[in-house]
Amino acid sequence: MRGDRQPPLATGGGDRGVEEFNSLMQGFSVALTYHNLLYMLVGILLGVLIGVLPGLGGANGVAILLPLTFTMPPTSAIIMLSCIYWGALFGGAITSILFNIPGEPWSVATTFDGHPMAKTGRAGEALTAAFTSSFVGALVAVIMITFLAPLVAKFSLKFGPPEFFAVQLLTFCSFVGLGKGHPAKTISAMMLGFALAAVGLDTVTGTLRMTFGTTELLRGFNFLIAVIGLFGIGEILLTMEEGLAFKGVHARINPRVVWHTWKQLPKYWLTALRATLIGCWMGITPGGATPASFMSYGIAKRFSKTGEKFGTGEIEGVIAPETAAHAAGTSALLPMLTLGIPGSPTAAVLLGGLLIWGLQPGPLLFVEQKEFVWGLIASMYIGNVVGLIIVLTTVPWWAAILRVPFSIIAPVIVVICAIGAYTVNNAMLDVVLMLVFGVVGYLFKKLDYPLAPMVLALVLGDMAESSFRQSMLLSRGEVSIFWSNGLVGSICGLAMLMLFWPVISKLLQHMRRGNNDLDEARPVE
């Protein structure tokens, strides 16, 4: 099933669907080589391990392993790293259901019904439902990427610097509009990311910024260090505070349970469809997998016939968040590949990887690096199938890992983080900075400062700055360039709507309440 399946009209190019299909088949021929399949397998296994262990997650797991891939061919490297991401998405469900401990933030909503199911002896059923619905969510998202990404890329080829800056502005304003935290804190976290990104050598003018005469700060703050510290060390500190004792439910999955669960899943197609739509939407706009899973759970609860039983072990309560989380996690790669704007922290780390491997993410990637892009997209199909099979067959082993006491796991994770931080630049200062970021991560998490916008700003800082500067050069310093034509104007308008959404929604609520004083029962969100 190598490249020979591709139909002979590759040069015709008339029909868009056919063109995508051909490119995808070529991608499969890239992804299905022995060594790429091996990297895929290693990636999934590492990913599930990372997803199961507290303190190691998709973002910092990929960040730690990124330096080891610098010497690999970029296509193999991204296949392995994205498979780590899929594995982590699968792995999060295992700990949520068996141990009531979300291994990943996006699997918190899975604990609500997954763990009660496990406690009543339906662990196998819950796990099968979780894995299968994750798989379905991811599959739909990948199909969407296959057909939508080339269109978006083609469309954005027309983008100039003002349009790119407008899209970046929209990304960051969406955090304010869609995020659950207080707008002041979201903005603070984001701007802190931008400020840290500005430290070091300014590549346009060659000026040193905020280095204060030190040579160590010349390189600037590497986002990988920030990710390892914020998500790794910060998470360990938080976990320790909670004084976790891992008490889990034993689970066995046999083909009979899997078959039995699969038979009842089609009943919930509507829940899965809603969850997928929410997931894809939240993944493309930088909402990310975590809010998507919560939102999907909430909506499933409201629309389900058995909504009042949610929380006691309803299979629908597992399907909804898992489908949405996986769909969001996957579709976060769409804006990363086509516009160079990641939809999630892990996608941001992968984007940083692209830059390190010398690939410029954005619309040109689809023109110049066809093999890379389609190899990656094909690997998403295969990776998720392989992932589903692996997690279904190996659950007991992963559960056994969590029975290793935290007093062994914690120091080992700190050691792994330290090595990961050191290997980024072979610098000890980075290891110290990792600890500092760990404290920042702990404080920010406890004070409800969102970490995702900070990481994204740190990754995108240079790019956003250069598109802003280029726009200013074009317009000779006139800000009006950002509403000079319909396209850039509407993106900026949307961005402003997002930025002021917290204020607007409050005003709307006020008006509604003013009109109808009796309508007090309406829940205020």
Added chain:
Amino acid sequence: MHDNDHTEDGSRHGVSTKAVEIVVAAIIFGLGLVAIFDSRRVGAGWGDDGPQAGYFPFYIGLILCAASAWTLLRAAFSEHAAAGVFVSRKKLRLVLSVFVPSLIYVLAIYFIGIYVASAIFIGAFMYWHGRFPWIKIIPVSLIVPVSMFLLFEVWFLVPLPKGPLEALIGY
């Protein structure tokens, strides 16, 4: 979570959320000021060839200051914005019991290299936190650094910080 706090021993004492909220916001405000002043230093205006180096960070600094001032004022004057205990003493002790050893570990890497430091760190952690017997501590704390040594120094040829012990065996 707060209900739990009050049943715990000595939980009412601890660092208040308000204080932490204010300190963090003040630090962020300070960083905003740093960004503003340093951007002014390198030039935040319009040069001969376009925007100067501080053009973009200057506004970043301004927004950073404004946002953190907002958080600070909200924490200082709003009753419900920053209520409760940030971390009880008991929990703070737990957090520090991870953080302080990690800090010592990182400092130790400078002197004895990452492998020996890791072995001691894992061993000490297992002894203090897990109360494991030595028969379990010694194998675990040796297996991890040795396998890392093989992985990085031998297979991937990625050099990590090494100390006198590694020098003895020729690395």
